[in-house]
Amino acid sequence: MPLAKRIIPCLDVDCGRVVKGVNFVGIRDAGDPVEIARRYNEQGADEITFLDITASHEGRDTTVHTVEQMAREVFIPLTVGGGIRNVDDIRTMLNAGADKVSINTAAIHNPELVAQASARFGAQCIVVAMDVKRVSHVDDTEPTSARYELFTHGGRHATGIEAIAWAKKMAELGAGEILLTSMDRDGTKDGFELVITRAIADAVDIPIIASGGVGNLQHLADGVTQGGADAVLAASIFHFGEYTVPQAKAYMAAQGIEVRR
Amino acid sequence: MSSSVAIIDYGMGNLHSVASALKHAGAGEVIVSHDPAAIGRADHVVFPGVGAIRDCMSEIRRLGCDTLLIDALEHTHKPVLAICVGMQALLTRSQENGGVDTLGIIEGEVRFFGHNHRDAEGARLKVPHMGWNHVDQRVDHPLWANIPDHSRFYFVHSYWVEPTDDNVIAATFDYGVSGTAALARNNLFAVQFHPEKSHDLGRRLLSNFLNWNGQC
Numbered sequence: 460m461p462l463a464k465r466i467i468p469c470l471d472v473d474c475g476r477v478v479k480g481v482n483f484v485g486i487r488d489a490g491d492p493v494e495i496a497r498r499y500n501e502q503g504a505d506e507i508t509f510l511d512i513t514a515s516h517e518g519r520d521t522t523v524h525t526v527e528q529m530a531r532e533v534f535i536p537l538t539v540g541g542g543i544r545n546v547d548d549i550r551t552m553l554n555a556g557a558d559k560v561s562i563n564t565a566a567i568h569n570p571e572l573v574a575q576a577s578a579r580f581g582a583q584c585i586v587v588a589m590d591v592k593r594v595s596h597v598d599d600t601e602p603t604s605a606r607y608e609l610f611t612h613g614g615r616h617a618t619g620i621e622a623i624a625w626a627k628k629m630a631e632l633g634a635g636e637i638l639l640t641s642m643d644r645d646g647t648k649d650g651f652e653l654v655i656t657r658a659i660a661d662a663v664d665i666p667i668i669a670s671g672g673v674g675n676l677q678h679l680a681d682g683v684t685q686g687g688a689d690a691v692l693a694a695s696i697f698h699f700g701e702y703t704v705p706q707a708k709a710y711m712a713a714q715g716i717e718v719r720r
Numbered sequence: 721m722s723s724s725v726a727i728i729d730y731g732m733g734n735l736h737s738v739a740s741a742l743k744h745a746g747a748g749e750v751i752v753s754h755d756p757a758a759i760g761r762a763d764h765v766v767f768p769g770v771g772a773i774r775d776c777m778s779e780i781r782r783l784g785c786d787t788l789l790i791d792a793l794e795h796t797h798k799p800v801l802a803i804c805v806g807m808q809a810l811l812t813r814s815q816e817n818g819g820v821d822t823l824g825i826i827e828g829e830v831r832f833f834g835h836n837h838r839d840a841e842g843a844r845l846k847v848p849h850m851g852w853n854h855v856d857q858r859v860d861h862p863l864w865a866n867i868p869d870h871s872r873f874y875f876v877h878s879y880w881v882e883p884t885d886d887n888v889i890a891a892t893f894d895y896g897v898s899g900t901a902a903l904a905r906n907n908l909f910a911v912q913f914h915p916e917k918s919h920d921l922g923r924r925l926l927s928n929f930l931n932w933n934g935q936c
Contacts, residue, residue, distance in 0.1 A: 462845075463872060503919075505852055531740045534916065535918075536876075536917050557734075578772065580733060580771060635848055719852040719872045
């Protein structure tokens, strides 16, 4: 399989500033998303994901400006997500220089948005983000009985939507890729939720990005080898200097995973 | 050499990435336009493309960009670089959107990878073909200068180009099929991957294009 599995650092950005901070040696401004993205670009990251958590309308103008600056300096694919509500929001981000836009809650409120956006801008730039939680325990006598559902508002609001059927529906409507985040694992450093990652990777034709829970390099490798993910996304292990992107790639390559080096 | 480049704009999506990558690669002036006079003044021409082929073709024809492209290729003999859907539009016909007639500048077809696409060993291959894949050079060409054979470039596409004449293939990729990664004929070079998103090697290819006089 010649296509490389992708490693994607993710930046959480509020009003143009990276919120969780970044601890790189020699970086001038640990909160500047453009500087951080440039550093990941130099490290050999395969893509960058920019998650906008800005609440205010005024703040979103700052986001557009940040995306513009990033696109002028970073020559790898850039995905922008967070607060995308309609076709105009998508156009704004693509015109600012994003290569892909990820849609989360808006796809739940209006699934047709995915179809409209895909028809207008092409499936290649429409990522559907899914925040999932396990809602039933794994029964040892019936291991396939676990059910995963979509949640919104950082995992606080249940939607009742079953995750695998939703992924299939999004792929049929024209999503080009799925960004799957386990809200059970996000922030835990316990590794990806591999059961639902594998189930969705097997259920759809489009690529899957695994997200939520990475605490070490073995977790990244597991996302590919056990979860069947095409790409792995992580934030804190890279931001706080625990590991670099080249270290992650060397580790994955040693386990026989194709990576770009 | 500080040459000027015109990116043919037929209104289908963001051309900033291509424009800023060309500037970064050393272009003196980058013009994004479908105005024949502006394109006529440029030394080099880029024919980009993103999105669905039917909409691209209708805008290319409505704005007269097909005429601009043919003029650059066949009358003023400028170096032309086509990217992604811009490359697919050069062929005779595409299977996308139920079948669309394309420009017919290069004879051949644009084909869908297919649902449940698999490699020779039966392993599942996701579609779109999205990410960094090897580009295997088939010919010596000025645009490959200082780019090692088998280097990885960034691809994102669900349809692939199959020209009738193998001699125009400048590079291939392996993704269940041996697809065309690059085409070369006279002053035309076309790539399926995105040099503007392929980091240092992408910049090198764009720089090679800016230094190219259109001769092979």
